[in-house]
Amino acid sequence: MALPLEVLADLRLAVDGENIDIRGTGDHIVVDLPSLRAGRRLMSSGPFAADRARTTGRIHEALELSGITAEVRLRGDPVARIGEGARPGTLSRLLRLDGIEVQPAPPLRAALRRRPLLTAAVVLGLLTLLGWWLLRSPDA
Numbered sequence: 001m002a003l004p005l006e007v008l009a010d011l012r013l014a015v016d017g018e019n020i021d022i023r024g025t026g027d028h029i030v031v032d033l034p035s036l037r038a039g040r041r042l043m044s045s046g047p048f049a050a051d052r053a054r055t056t057g058r059i060h061e062a063l064e065l066s067g068i069t070a071e072v073r074l075r076g077d078p079v080a081r082i083g084e085g086a087r088p089g090t091l092s093r094l095l096r097l098d099g100i101e102v103q104p105a106p107p108l109r110a111a112l113r114r115r116p117l118l119t120a121a122v123v124l125g126l127l128t129l130l131g132w133w134l135l136r137s138p139d140a
Contacts, residue, residue, distance in 0.1 A: 005066040015041050027084070029070040036074065060086065060099030077106030 007024030014020075018038040023030045033039045063070055063083025072080040079102070081087075086101040095102065112119040 005068060007068060013042075015045075027068050029068060029083075030073060031070065032073045032076060034075065039072070039074070056082070056100060057098040059083075064099070074107050075110070077110060078103050079107055 006026050007029055008026070009022060009024035009029070011022040012019050013022060015038050018034045020034065020038055020042065021030075021032040023032075033042075059070075060082050064086075067084050069081060069083045069085035071078055071085075072082075081101040081103070082099055086099055088097065088099060088101050091102045091104065092100055108119070108123075
């Protein structure tokens, strides 16, 4: 049973000169990152630095208990969700992201628009690697 908690916030956090916008509207928190670098920097500081997997698991449990969903966006595009509304999938389990729903499609589409040839080469390389991994012989 979720505890009655409401988050109302409109914050701006500066990390290495980049502004991270944080908004809370009741039971939904949105963290909008200007870049992946800012997100990595944020996750490597403070309480997240010691044991990231255990910390994210605790954050997920606390948010779920409170009935709150936190969504992480990259330049406005949703990339992850944690807490009450999160539905972790196969990618989350493969990456061992306890309780985090990962949504890689929006940033990939944005990258495709900005650098189509580079994105196509990276995706083709990943598909080739995945195909090799799936089709390799089990006794090798």
